[in-house]
Amino acid sequence: MYIVNLTYIKPLSEIDAFLEKHVEFLIRQYEKGIFIASGRKVPRNGGIILVRNIDLDELESVLSEDPFYINGVANYEVTQFIPTMMAKGLESLKDEPGC
Numbered sequence: 001m002y003i004v005n006l007t008y009i010k011p012l013s014e015i016d017a018f019l020e021k022h023v024e025f026l027i028r029q030y031e032k033g034i035f036i037a038s039g040r041k042v043p044r045n046g047g048i049i050l051v052r053n054i055d056l057d058e059l060e061s062v063l064s065e066d067p068f069y070i071n072g073v074a075n076y077e078v079t080q081f082i083p084t085m086m087a088k089g090l091e092s093l094k095d096e097p098g099c
Contacts (some may be wrong), residue, residue: 002051010073019069
């Protein structure tokens with residue numbers, strides 16, 4: 001599993017110009033079953049995306065399609081971790097291939 005930490009490197013006015021396309025990108029990844037959760041950081045200086053355990057090269061390819069990435073308005077920090085404990089109902093995340 002991965003935590004993707006986005007940090008905005010441009011003013012919010014530039015971020016907002018790409019927000020609708022970014023949301024469309026997120027929806028496509030949810031539909032493919034790649035993303036688990038996402039949202040804005042507080043204060044609003046970036047966002048967080050939780051990603052299923054996929055190949056790192058595949059994740060980098062997916063992130064390269066994000067309008068925030070394409071337009072250079074955010075930096076991305078990717079952290080991989082192996083979930084060993086989780087809340088009831090999320091046990092399937094523990095048993096992902098490669099974990």
